[in-house]
Amino acid sequence: MIAATVLTLTLLIGLAAGVGTGQPLIAAALAAGLIVGYATAFLTVPALRLGRRGTTGAAIDDANTGWAEFHRELTRARRFDGRFGLVRLDGGRASAAEDLAAIRDRIAGVTRRIDRVWIDGEEILLLLPEATTVAVEAAIGRIRPVVPDAVLANPGIAIFPQHGITSGSLIAAAYGAGVEDVPTPITTARSEHRSPGVTDSAMAAERHGASSGG
Numbered sequence: 001m002i003a004a005t006v007l008t009l010t011l012l013i014g015l016a017a018g019v020g021t022g023q024p025l026i027a028a029a030l031a032a033g034l035i036v037g038y039a040t041a042f043l044t045v046p047a048l049r050l051g052r053r054g055t056t057g058a059a060i061d062d063a064n065t066g067w068a069e070f071h072r073e074l075t076r077a078r079r080f081d082g083r084f085g086l087v088r089l090d091g092g093r094a095s096a097a098e099d100l101a102a103i104r105d106r107i108a109g110v111t112r113r114i115d116r117v118w119i120d121g122e123e124i125l126l127l128l129p130e131a132t133t134v135a136v137e138a139a140i141g142r143i144r145p146v147v148p149d150a151v152l153a154n155p156g157i158a159i160f161p162q163h164g165i166t167s168g169s170l171i172a173a174a175y176g177a178g179v180e181d182v183p184t185p186i187t188t189a190r191s192e193h194r195s196p197g198v199t200d201s202a203m204a205a206e207r208h209g210a211s212s213g214g
Contacts, residue, residue: 058108058115058126066118066125073129074167077160085131087140088156088174089147092122098148100124106146111139124151125174133159 061069073084089107091100104124108117116127128139136157144152158164158173 057113058111058117059113060104060108061116061118063118063120063125066116066120066127069116070125070127071167073127074160074170076129078165082160083130083132084160085126085128085133085136085139086158086160086170086174087126087128087136089124089126089143089151090122090154091119091124091151093148093150093153103147103151107143110142110146115139131159133162 070086076082077084091103100119100122104117104119107124107126108115111117111126111128114129118125126139126143128136131139136159140152140155154176156174156176158170160170163173164170
């Protein structure tokens with residue numbers, strides 16, 4: 001942020017100098033550089049793209065929105081050589097007294113504001129933009145104290161690009177299934193070939209990725 005502020009001030013001073021000295025080409029070049037720089041940052045930095053502030057409090061989505069954000073993040077990571085993580089937690093392992101939404105909310109409270117969390121069936125999904133393996137492990141470490149032990153008994157983790165570069169391979173990794181168990185394209189949301197535990201929304205997300213080349 002400090003570097004961006006210094007760059008902005010430098011470009012603005014140069015722009016003013018160019019105008020003041022009657023050198024419009026220099027001024028125009030500096031203005032174009034400023035616009036391109038901010039446009040690139042907007043597209044490549046999730047915090048700017050999502051318009052979020054602070055470091056904690058993930059966005060809470062419904063399943064359809066969550067999977068749509070998964071596909072947007074996949075597209076962004078491919079385009080800009082980025083990384084991200086998808087974590088699946090088994091909410092069905094929690095005690096009957098636990099409210100799944102309350103667990104989701106506690107997870108949201110200890111993760112970054114550029115992250116996204118949603119419930120899909122009895123699963124809790126967490127999307128971690130710009131996350132390496134170390135960052136995903138750190139996120140799980142922050143989550144551990146606020147959820148029942150059973151929820152983290154066997155988390156599913158998929159990291160782009162280590163575990164795959166398509167929606168199907170990443171979803172398969174997160175659900176602990178072989179890629180061959182999540183056919184591409186999937187013909188119906190209720191496909192008899194689905195892996196155990198893979199939800200309708202996850203199947204629909206994979207089907208959307210297949211139809212769009214992902």
